[in-house]
Amino acid sequence: MQSQALAPRGGSGRTGGLIGWLSLGLGLTQVVAPGAVTRLIGARDNERRRTIVRAIGLREIVVGLGFLTQGHARWLWARVLGDALDLALLSRTAVSGNAKAGRLALASAALVGVGWLDAQHARELGRERHGVSQGRLDLGAVVTISCSCDEVYSFWRDFQNLPRFISYLEAVRAQNGHSRWWARAPAGIELKWDAEITVDRPGEVIAWQSLHGSELPNRGLVRFKPAPGGRGTEVHLALTFEPPGGRLGVAVARLLAKISEQKLYNDLRRLKQLIETGDVVRSDASIHRGPHPARPSRGPLAQR
Amino acid sequence: MKANCWYGKEKVRVEEVPDPALLSARDAIVRVTSTAICGSDLHLYNGLVPTMEKGDVLGHEFMGEVVEVGSAVVNLKVGDRVVVPFPIACGSCAACQQDEFSLCENSNPNAWIAEKMWGHSPAGLFGYSHMLGGYAGGQAEYVRVPFADVGPLKVPAELSDEQVLLLSDIFPTGYMGAEMCGIQPGDVVAVWGAGPVGQLAVASARMFGAERVIAIDHIGYRLKMAQGSAGATDVIDYDESDVHQALMELTGGRGPDACIDAVGMEAHAHGPMYAIDRAKQAVMFETDRPLALRQAIRACKNGGTIAIIGVYGGFIDTFPIGAIVNRSLTIRAGQCHVHRYMRPLLERIARGEIDPSFVITHRLPLSDAAQGYEMFAQKLDDCEKVVLKAA
Numbered sequence: 001m002q003s004q005a006l007a008p009r010g011g012s013g014r015t016g017g018l019i020g021w022l023s024l025g026l027g028l029t030q031v032v033a034p035g036a037v038t039r040l041i042g043a044r045d046n047e048r049r050r051t052i053v054r055a056i057g058l059r060e061i062v063v064g065l066g067f068l069t070q071g072h073a074r075w076l077w078a079r080v081l082g083d084a085l086d087l088a089l090l091s092r093t094a095v096s097g098n099a100k101a102g103r104l105a106l107a108s109a110a111l112v113g114v115g116w117l118d119a120q121h122a123r124e125l126g127r128e129r130h131g132v133s134q135g136r137l138d139l140g141a142v143v144t145i146s147c148s149c150d151e152v153y154s155f156w157r158d159f160q161n162l163p164r165f166i167s168y169l170e171a172v173r174a175q176n177g178h179s180r181w182w183a184r185a186p187a188g189i190e191l192k193w194d195a196e197i198t199v200d201r202p203g204e205v206i207a208w209q210s211l212h213g214s215e216l217p218n219r220g221l222v223r224f225k226p227a228p229g230g231r232g233t234e235v236h237l238a239l240t241f242e243p244p245g246g247r248l249g250v251a252v253a254r255l256l257a258k259i260s261e262q263k264l265y266n267d268l269r270r271l272k273q274l275i276e277t278g279d280v281v282r283s284d285a286s287i288h289r290g291p292h293p294a295r296p297s298r299g300p301l302a303q304r
Numbered sequence: 305m306k307a308n309c310w311y312g313k314e315k316v317r318v319e320e321v322p323d324p325a326l327l328s329a330r331d332a333i334v335r336v337t338s339t340a341i342c343g344s345d346l347h348l349y350n351g352l353v354p355t356m357e358k359g360d361v362l363g364h365e366f367m368g369e370v371v372e373v374g375s376a377v378v379n380l381k382v383g384d385r386v387v388v389p390f391p392i393a394c395g396s397c398a399a400c401q402q403d404e405f406s407l408c409e410n411s412n413p414n415a416w417i418a419e420k421m422w423g424h425s426p427a428g429l430f431g432y433s434h435m436l437g438g439y440a441g442g443q444a445e446y447v448r449v450p451f452a453d454v455g456p457l458k459v460p461a462e463l464s465d466e467q468v469l470l471l472s473d474i475f476p477t478g479y480m481g482a483e484m485c486g487i488q489p490g491d492v493v494a495v496w497g498a499g500p501v502g503q504l505a506v507a508s509a510r511m512f513g514a515e516r517v518i519a520i521d522h523i524g525y526r527l528k529m530a531q532g533s534a535g536a537t538d539v540i541d542y543d544e545s546d547v548h549q550a551l552m553e554l555t556g557g558r559g560p561d562a563c564i565d566a567v568g569m570e571a572h573a574h575g576p577m578y579a580i581d582r583a584k585q586a587v588m589f590e591t592d593r594p595l596a597l598r599q600a601i602r603a604c605k606n607g608g609t610i611a612i613i614g615v616y617g618g619f620i621d622t623f624p625i626g627a628i629v630n631r632s633l634t635i636r637a638g639q640c641h642v643h644r645y646m647r648p649l650l651e652r653i654a655r656g657e658i659d660p661s662f663v664i665t666h667r668l669p670l671s672d673a674a675q676g677y678e679m680f681a682q683k684l685d686d687c688e689k690v691v692l693k694a695a
Contacts, residue, residue: 262416
């Protein structure tokens with residue numbers, strides 16, 4: 001989540017920005033000089049066509065601005081929809097006959113190309129928004145806890161403690177040098193995997209990785225750094241999930257949908273509460289769904 | 305049990321709700337004897353605070369008797385009479401260790417919502433939206449008090465509920481407002497808003513040695529109380545005179561040495577700016593109307609301090625940053641770190657130096673909470689502060 005906030009608006013890199021500006025430029029041209037645009041695409045210029053071109057221009061401006069300011073995939077999908085609409089309009093013009101066939105064909109080809117680019121980019125952006133890139137989910141979170149690095153390290157190193165603050169974990173048990181992890185996916189589906197520790201430097205870092213053949217290949221790395229000014233320990237957590245290639249299993253997909261960087265931050269906050277106050281801090285509203293002394297907390301507020 | 309629940313703009317009613325239970329070894333359950341309606345409850349009542357849900361139990365100023373304690377609560381026992389501070393604080397995080405209890409890093413289970421709005425989360429509060437924890441409030445017969453080993457203050461039997469109840473919020477809040485002003489002997493302090501917090505800010509400013517304290521409001525009986533009971537040396541009724549001009553008149557053109565904004569997000573004023581702010585607030589261009597704050601910044605003397613203790617929730621427009629920078633003004637603000645002030649202020653009350661109960665004008669049974677809210681919001685029957693008797 002944090003890395004997204006820092007990423008330039010308009011999505012991943014230059015192409016995103018380019019599409020936004022292109023949309024804006026094209027839109028402005030269509031609004032200012034609808035006649036020229038009509039002629040360019042090979043149609044005959046008349047007042048009705050100019051109005052249509054102006055309307056399309058306005059749409060391009062809105063979509064361009066929307067995408068440039070918010071950088072959200074839905075603006076690109078809006079563009080794809082617009083491209084399809086434009087293509088339909090072009091084909092109607094072609095059928096009507098009073099147009100230059102060559103230019104129309106060229107304009108149509110360009111539209112198809114742009115539409116494909118928009119769709120590709122929208123899909124890529126949509127995936128990025130969910131932290132998934134090429135089927136991989138990379139997540140990170142940090143928190144500062146008022147105690148020594150050794151204390152947090154020891155608490156974490158005992159993996160059985162993890163389900164006390166990591167919401168998607170049901171249980172972790174140490175087993176002959178390895179550990180067995182159970183995760184809870186919605187609808188009562190359970191996933192399990194075995195993991196081994198790959199790096200273990202007391203008071204500094206722990207890294208682990210699921211063993212070959214796991215239902216959900218994943219690995220994690222947690223670093224403990226002394227905070228400046230004697231303010232305790234900075235805990236830096238990085239998790240990577242690598243869903244099995246091809247189609248995700250239903251359980252894996254459901255579990256991954258439940259995991260986000262926001263949740264991971266919440267998990268680390270619970271770790272801080274456990275270490276600093278001895279317990280996970282709860283209000284009635286944060287644990288009950290029905291009526292209770294603080295009354296129901298529904299919808300997005302019931303996030304765990 | 306019975307509890308006063310929020311159901312939307314200007315809709316509260318006393319309902320039967322489940323009794324609270326201990327959720328942690330550090331919890332206590334308090335049977336409420338007295339609970340007050342706070343000016344900041346009116347922001348909830350007026351529907352200006354996000355993440356409220358229908359049925360939420362209101363109230364963050366309360367006191368009562370301990371009826372149950374968790375195994376880790378060793379400082380309290382069943383039967384103790386306690387006042388409970390409105391911020392919930394763990395006592396062990398970095399903020400609590402620095403006595404910044406309203407910034408407790410652990411007490412808000414919904415910290416992520418507050419972070420979305422404010423960048424970081426402050427402490428959880430009783431009965432004050434889900435963004436601030438979703439804790440059930442104290443306008444009820446019973447309350448679950450988390451971190452009962454840190455917050456509740458035992459009060460001596462010889463002091464009445466009304467004398468000590470306001471230690472839960474508004475007395476320390478007014479006091480912290482005056483403290484943030486860094487008052488020196490001879491100072492002139494102006495206080496915007498003669499509501500209950502404003503009254504106690506006036507009284508506190510006098511306690512810190514301000515030579516003159518000017519109360520600003522437009523409600524006659526409140527200004528009368530500020531002058532008659534709180535200790536204001538002067539009052540300005542903004543219905544009758546221009547605040548800036550009157551302040552210049554009263555301070556020889558220097559402006560007050562310190563200004564306290566005890567008004568917050570729902571300020572009233574005269575002139576076009578008021579209409580503009582109301583309109584902006586109505587269409588969500590700004591969440592808060594900073595009319596008192598703008599006046600305070602404009603009036604404050606060069607190099608002076610403005611302390612904000614009135615509640616603001618979100619965003620404001622037309623903020624006079626130029627005046628702050630070019631005239632070396634200091635802005636201080638905060639939700640009160642109540643735990644820090646309760647004990648010393650209790651001692652002052654016990655010594656008879658001050659009796660903050662002068663602000664209380666109405667006493668009602670808890671079952672009449674809705675009427676209390678309406679009276680306080682509409683300023684009916686010269687209402688200044690409503691106390692609800694829960695037992």
